Amino acid sequence: MIELVSSLVPIAxxxxxxxxxxxxxxxxxxxxxxxxxYVSLTAVxxxxxxxxxxxxxxxFSEFPGKGFVVALxxxxxxxxxxxxxxxxxxxxxxxxxxxxxxxxxxxxxxxxSQFVLATPVITGVSLAAVSSIxxxxxxxxxxxxxxxxxxxxxxxxxxxxxxxxxxxxGLGRAISEVGSxxxxxxxxxxxxxxxxxxxLTTAIQLEARQGRFETALILGAILVTLxxxxxxxxxRLGGGRx
Amino acid sequence: MTAALxxxxxxxxxxxxxxxDETLTLTTTxxxxxxxxxxxxxxxxxxxxxxxxxxxxxxxxxALETGRSGDSDVVMVHARSLEDEFIRDGYGVNRRDLMxxxxxxxxxxxxxxxxxxxxDVTEAFxxxxxTESTFISRGDESGTHTKELAIWDEAGIEPSxxxxxxxxSGMGEVLNQANQTPGYxxxxxxxxxxxxxxxxxxxxxxxxxxxxxxxxxNPYGIVAVNPGVHENANYDLAMSYIGFITSREGQExxxxxxxxxxxxxxxxxxxxxxxFQQYVPEDWTPxxx
Numbered sequence: 001m002i003e004l005v006s007s008l009v010p011i012a013x014x015x016x017x018x019x020x021x022x023x024x025x026x027x028x029x030x031x032x033x034x035x036x037x038y039v040s041l042t043a044v045x046x047x048x049x050x051x052x053x054x055x056x057x058x059x060f061s062e063f064p065g066k067g068f069v070v071a072l073x074x075x076x077x078x079x080x081x082x083x084x085x086x087x088x089x090x091x092x093x094x095x096x097x098x099x100x101x102x103x104x105x106x107x108x109x110x111x112x113s114q115f116v117l118a119t120p121v122i123t124g125v126s127l128a129a130v131s132s133i134x135x136x137x138x139x140x141x142x143x144x145x146x147x148x149x150x151x152x153x154x155x156x157x158x159x160x161x162x163x164x165x166x167x168x169x170g171l172g173r174a175i176s177e178v179g180s181x182x183x184x185x186x187x188x189x190x191x192x193x194x195x196x197x198x199x200l201t202t203a204i205q206l207e208a209r210q211g212r213f214e215t216a217l218i219l220g221a222i223l224v225t226l227x228x229x230x231x232x233x234x235x236r237l238g239g240g241r242x
Numbered sequence: 243m244t245a246a247l248x249x250x251x252x253x254x255x256x257x258x259x260x261x262x263d264e265t266l267t268l269t270t271t272x273x274x275x276x277x278x279x280x281x282x283x284x285x286x287x288x289x290x291x292x293x294x295x296x297x298x299x300x301x302x303x304x305a306l307e308t309g310r311s312g313d314s315d316v317v318m319v320h321a322r323s324l325e326d327e328f329i330r331d332g333y334g335v336n337r338r339d340l341m342x343x344x345x346x347x348x349x350x351x352x353x354x355x356x357x358x359x360x361x362d363v364t365e366a367f368x369x370x371x372x373t374e375s376t377f378i379s380r381g382d383e384s385g386t387h388t389k390e391l392a393i394w395d396e397a398g399i400e401p402s403x404x405x406x407x408x409x410x411s412g413m414g415e416v417l418n419q420a421n422q423t424p425g426y427x428x429x430x431x432x433x434x435x436x437x438x439x440x441x442x443x444x445x446x447x448x449x450x451x452x453x454x455x456x457x458x459x460n461p462y463g464i465v466a467v468n469p470g471v472h473e474n475a476n477y478d479l480a481m482s483y484i485g486f487i488t489s490r491e492g493q494e495x496x497x498x499x500x501x502x503x504x505x506x507x508x509x510x511x512x513x514x515x516x517x518f519q520q521y522v523p524e525d526w527t528p529x530x531x
Contacts, residue, residue: 094312094474102474104313105267105298186298191284196296209414210276211440 031195032203033222039107039199040175043114044122047174048167050115051122055163056152059130060138073127076120081113085180088113092184105186107197113180118170125169129162130155168231175227178205200226265294266479269306269314271385272412274462275299277432277506279499286495287486293479301412303383309333309465312472316480320385320430320462326523333472334465336481338488339520341496341507343431344449345389345458348417349375350424351444357426358446363455364397366447371397374405376425378416381408385460390428393457417441430460432506439502451508462507463520464488488512 058069090096092103092112103109133155141154156163178201181187185197187206198206200223207216274280275297284295300308302319309317310333317334319325328334347357347366355375357366370377379401380387394401407425409416413433420427421441431449434441448454464484469477486492488511496509 094472099312105296186296186300188296188298190294190296191281191288193281196294208418209272209412211414211418211437 025193028189028193028195029219029222031189031193032198032200032219033226035107035195035197036175036199036201036223037226039110039181040114040171043111043174044118044167044171046111047115047118047122047170051119051126051166051170052156052163054123055126055130056155059127060155070127073120073124077124079117079120080179081117081177082179082183084113084116085183088116088180088184104184105188105197107185109184110181110197110199113184114174114177117177117180118174121173122166122170125166126159126163129159129166132162133158164234168234171230172227176201176223178202264476264479265296266316266476266483267314268295268297268316268318268483269300269304269308270297270318271302271305271320272299272414273320273386273430273433274318276412276414277436277501279432279496279507282499283487283492283495286491287483290486291479291482293482295483299412301382301384302388306333309467312467312475314467315476316464316466316483318462318464320460321388322461322463322524324385324388325463325465328465330523332470333468335468335470336484337463337465337521338484339510339517340462340464340488341493341509341511342459342461343507344451344454344460345386345428346431346434346445346449346454347426347447348420348429348434348443349426349446351442353446355426360447361455363393363447363457367393367397368399370426371399371401374403376405376407376423377401378420378423378425378427379406379408380413380416380428381410382412384413386413386428386430389458389460393428396457417443432501435504435506436501461510
């Protein structure tokens with residue numbers, strides 16, 4: 001119990017900025033946070049751009065095998081991240097199909113794998129949200145002489161809270177996964193401690209491996225705080241109703 | 243000459259974009275990385291050459307595999323048999339002996355297998371197996387794992403049973419696990435020292451640095467990825483790196499690197515009488531050509 005309390009103290013400290021006995025360099029943490037956010041936000045942005053049209057297309061149309069497609073998307077939501085990491089590894093490796101682009105151990109490769117992880121989540125949740133919009137809304141939009149694009153925009157507007165939840169879930173999936181970014185990113189920090197492909201999750205993994213559990217816990221607290229913050233901002237932007 | 247050269251690189255910084263943009267990918271073992279040695283060496287190399295070194299800590303097996311697929315330029319590992327295979331298969335060239343430390347057997351204070359202070363590590367392993375005391379194996383094809391299997395082999399034991407656990411993780415994690423369980427494990431001295439303050443388990447069988455058996459020697463080698471196999475391998479930078487780390491300056495950094503007052507690695511690249519076997523697979527003879 002005492003041990004637990006003593007290990008919690010540094011977490012509490014980490015919430016007070018500029019504390020004296022921070023167990024690592026500021027530059028180290030800042031660059032790791034930057035890489036984490038850069039990779040995950042970029043991946044989620046691209047995922048969203050791909051997911052929404054798919055969700056609209058599948059949600060609005062009836063075709064044979066639709067149930068199968070939906071099942072496929074839902075399966076993708078639970079796809080193991082290490083497997084995705086391996087697939088991306090084979091793709092970007094020097095001997096893989098994208099080998100000429102030299103993407104191994106880069107943030108681009110990490111974005112690719114997080115894109116693969118986040119897309120089914122965003123698509124799946126958005127699809128559910130879009131499907132739940134009553135047909136009457138779309139019919140009314142058509143009746144008022146709306147083009148297909150207008151109707152799509154109206155639907156997005158109606159389903160915006162569900163879609164937002166999907167995007168947040170996708171971001172949560174991306175920023176908190178460790179399996180794939182470790183494999184394709186390599187958890188690289190330069191010799192002065194600036195992160196190259198090290199994210200919060202891979203840094204936590206590294207600190208835990210070295211037995212520095214307190215540092216690992218602090219990084220964990222930062223990660224949770226970050227996700228909370230992003231959620232808060234999105235909720236505020238969305239009018240606070242999800 | 244050095245001063246003039248250094249001055250020249252300093253002046254050229256920013257203009258000499260061709261080399262400044264380049265990065266050297268080094269795949270290596272968790273032991274060189276987790277001890278902090280690489281940060282020290284790489285910082286000095288970057289100062290000198292203006293090239294960023296991206297070090298990926300993977301464990302010997304994975305580090306060599308990454309080299310095989312051409313995703314790294316230079317490989318620093320510690321399992322001679324695997325390095326030799328890498329070279330024989332044509333993936334690696336210009337291997338050098340780099341440094342050494344040793345392996346140690348660590349275990350809990352109460353020492354259930356009663357191996358404390360044994361001179362013969364195979365006997366110690368036999369005692370662990372006979373008493374079925376918990377042993378945590380790396381189980382990850384790393385250099386340490388390769389060594390551990392070689393010792394079991396030497397001891398004439400095929401370890402199996404509930405007492406033998408394959409962790410499948412890095413040295414640091416396995417030390418933590420051995421500490422929590424508690425159990426015995428084979429560790430490299432460097433990682434153990436750098437983590438010692440967090441651990442209750444201690445050294446039960448010493449390696450050759452503290453006059454233990456030679457079987458526990460732990461030599462590190464460095465190999466460049468063959469540009470003849472992988473066109474995109476950054477061979478010239480890889481050789482600059484090998485040149486730097488095996489130079490007097492690089493070896494001094496290794497010599498002087500300490501954690502908690504203890505030297506972790508012992509340089510062995512600079513010698514008046516180089517051991518020729520370091521350049522080729524150990525049992526290689528010219529007749530093979």
